[in-house]
Amino acid sequence: MAHKEHAAVYMSNLRSDMRIGDLKNFILFLFSKILAVNVNKNNINVITSTGNYSALIDVPSEDDIEHVLQHLSTFESRRRLAFNFMNIVPPGQMLDIKRFKLADEEQAIERFPDISERRIADYGNNASKFYVFGAKMGNETRNTEFKKAGGRYMETEMRKDVPNYLCGFLNSGVRGTLMFGVLDDGTVVGVECSHNQEDRYRLDIDCAIKEIEPPLFPQHYKVEFVQVVEKSLIFKANCKVIEVTVEIPSDQFKLYKTRDGVFMRRDGSLQVITAWSDVQELTHLKHRDGVNQLYAEFRMQLEKKERTIETQAETIQHQQHDLQQYRAMQQPKSKICVIS
Known part of the structure; x- marks a missing residue:
């Protein structure tokens, strides 16, 4: 074929x-x-x-x-x-x-x-994000953490892992996603999750995030329940990957902690900070990331100003040209009388 x-x-x-x-x-x-x-x-x-x-x-x-x-x-x-x-x-x-x-x-x-992000073409405008059961999503990185979340994990361990891993992402200055329903090797297996369970898990995650200090506001994180489908694109009933994504706050210099301590992200692992040298390193990294972000924002603002000045200069040139044409038209024209 x-x-x-x-x-x-x-x-x-x-x-x-x-x-x-x-x-x-x-x-x-x-x-x-x-x-x-x-x-x-x-x-x-x-x-x-x-x-x-x-x-x-x-x-x-x-x-x-x-x-x-x-x-x-x-x-x-x-x-x-x-x-x-x-x-x-x-x-x-x-x-x-x-x-x-x-x-x-x-x-x-x-x-x-x-x-990882595919779309079902047959659904037209109602197409939604989904994951294919058994597909490989690569390895864990500084930005992603996978949890199988089997057995009673969502009822017993999830509320502990959510604040700790999000704290690690925040302290490392990265936009990070904690994914439930994915094996350590990146294989998508999903979590059993009905509509009622989805409401309960969302509430549990919100409560777990409130354990982070300083407080993390709703605009800084999102919770998504992504449908898992078979390779034939048939939906698996009540099977989803749960994604908890934390955004980088505007204040890069804050250190975040949970009741279990201060965490940071190194490559694909989570580490708790215990030594003063680690605190110094983390402070240096956050300062560097903050400076880089400020520099990037400065460059963007500078380029925006330059484009605005160029546009204004072009406008002034057009206005001057139009004014010159108008003045030329208003100049008195000499009249010549021809006597034959």
Whole structure:
């Protein structure tokens, strides 16, 4: 059976400190408006199981891939585009972009098993995020922690793990996600979760987060119940992956703690801080991250000001040109009388 050609571009070293939806919007603007490549938001798959995010963007043809690579492969070519790449790339890093072409979607999943966000095309506008049972999501990283959550874990251990792991993400200055229903090796198995259980787990998670000091406000975290489906895309009844994601607060210099102590994230593990040297290291890291964030915000504001000044200068030039034309039209014209 012939397969539909799969033409795509793979981008890595993307920012992990923003919402996936916002990152998709910036990538969509870059491809559709700046590069004039016909893609939509559903063509952009964000991969979150690495330190920094990456993305797989489906494009219509091989010619579009050549067009994208021509404009994005080098720093010089990117510099000529009217796009602020700090919107998608962390400060101090360079965008990495490659060709990605496979026969069909199944091979794409085999090559990139950590593509965790898929969508069911048959559901049209009601398409939702889901995970495939048995799929591999890669390894645990500084940004992600997996928990099988089998047996009575959700009733006995979950309320202890939530504040400790979120505290580790916060103190490490990363946007982190704690995922229940995923094995340590990244295999999706899901958690038994009916609608009633979903309400109870959400309440338990909210109560657990209240144990974090200083207080973490609702706008700084979110809880998602993601449906698990079979490989045939048939829903598994009452089977979900529970995601608890914490955002980076605006105050980078706070140290967070729980009743079990002060935690920080190192690679894919959680460590409790006991030695003074560790406290000093953590304080240094948070100060550095805070400075980097302030620098990035300063650069963004500076570029915004520069664009505003350029726009105002162009407006003034147009106004001066219009004024000169108006004055020329108002000058009295000499009348010549011809006597024959």
